[in-house]
Amino acid sequence: MPELLFPLDSAKKFNEQQIIGHNRWHPDIPPAVTVKRGATFRAHCREWFDGAIHNDDSAGDILNAPLQNVHCLSGPFAVDGAEPGDLLIVDILDLGPIPQEDSGPLAGQGWGYTGIFAKLNGGGFLTDQFPDAYKAIWDFAGQTATSRHIPGVKYTGIVHPGLMGTAPSAPLLATWNSREGALIATDPNRVPPLALPPEPDGAILGSLTGDEFNRVAAEAARTAPPRENGGNQDIKNLTKGTRVFYPVFVPGANLSFGDLHFSQGDGEITFCGAIEMGGFIDLHVDVIKGGMQTYGVYENAIFVPGNTAPQYSEWIAFSGTSVTLDGEQKYLDSDLAYQRACLHAIDYLTKFGYSPEQAYLLLGSAPVEGRLSGVVDIPNSCATVYIPTAIFDFPVTPSASGPHRVDPGMGAPRASFAG
DSSP: OOEEEEOOOTTSOGGGSSSOOBSSBOTTSOOSEEEOTTOEEEEEEOOTTTTOSOSSSOOHHHHTOOGGGOOOEEEEEEETTOOTTOEEEEEEEEEEESTTOOSSSSTTSSEEEEEEOOTTTTOOTTTTTOOSEEEEEEEEETTEEEOSSSTTBOEEOOOEEEEEEEOOOHHHHHHHHHHHHHHHHHSTTOSSOSSOOOOOTTOOBTTOOHHHHHHHHHHOBOSSSEETTEESOOOTTOOTTOEEEEEOOSTTOOEEEEEEESOOOTTOTTEEEEEEOOEEEEEEEEEETTHHHHHTOSSSOEEEOOSOSOOOOOEEEEEEESBOTTOOBOSSOHHHHHHHHHHHHHHHHHTTTOOHHHHHHHHHHSOOEEEEEESSSTTOOEEEEEEEGGGBSSOOSOOTTOOOOOOOTTOOOEEOTTO
8 A cells, every 4th residue: 555645534524634634726835745756655535525414314414515615635745846837747546435434424434425506505507407405325335336315226436536736826826816706796696606706714724824824715716616727627537547747836736636536427517416425545646847838738637547437338318409498599508508418318317207306416426428519510519418328227218118117215305495
């Protein structure tokens, strides 16, 4: 086993650990650990809500999830010799649920969760159609997951970190805050908001204290979106065996990561769409000196995916175009087209006995494939979502005998601010 450089005690909160991580991006968050070029190491990762979501049959915890506290990131890890303009090489050697802990109160101790966030607290990809909070709990057995809240399906996990990235430079951080602030100003009262500005409440900033903590907390960027440094990209193919090349913006690179997922569909469409968990990750790091200019990678990571994805070979696919539900034509809107493809898949799965919410949770957490199938044929973009048929315990393709009816069981727990 590689040397454990960032341990987490499951009995303690994230901000009470021996080494404290962070949940904001800022160049002045000090490195928690320094490693040499070529180092191989292990780090523990806490699930993104630090235990706020429970293994029960209520969605009240999803409804009131403390979004100002996310994400719980392990790091920063400074790499000796890394300088702005370099490319940081990160090899994902291994990862999985919390080691040697197969039962307990934290996600990753033998279980994980998927949530639909309420429109008034986070929202999601289809928030107008699904404005209330719902939850599904998944039990792990080796590489597979099943749920008492969505019976009739079993997934092979495609385990990956939802979030990994390097620290921004001060100018890059200022750019983020300026452009996202300008976006918020176009509709400051929108629900859910257009972006998340810096928020000192709930900030965890490693070893910073006092006035320096207050200064950084007021400036630091939230970790919710992906940005030029990588960040919360939620790419399900960053699996074991993946090599990622990150731009370096500060001395040491200051790599951080977390938000581990047991499984996820392309797009993580419910916002908390993956099967969320805590666990461990083994990494190897190195540096390509001057690599940003050499390869033209000035922003956003490039990567070589691992080869450990589930080997599904048969699919049922749904398509959508850039026309709204009320019939308004949009111009090559691929985001809308993917929404419509997902809604068509949800409608289809309800014919087999699932509630719309169960089908929505399934699309976010199962290893579905999302594709931009056509982006040039004006005015309609075409997007598709592919569902592997082998995850179902019953035939799911159309037939002359009609759809099989699954027993939906207790269904997905629901909670809303309206009661």
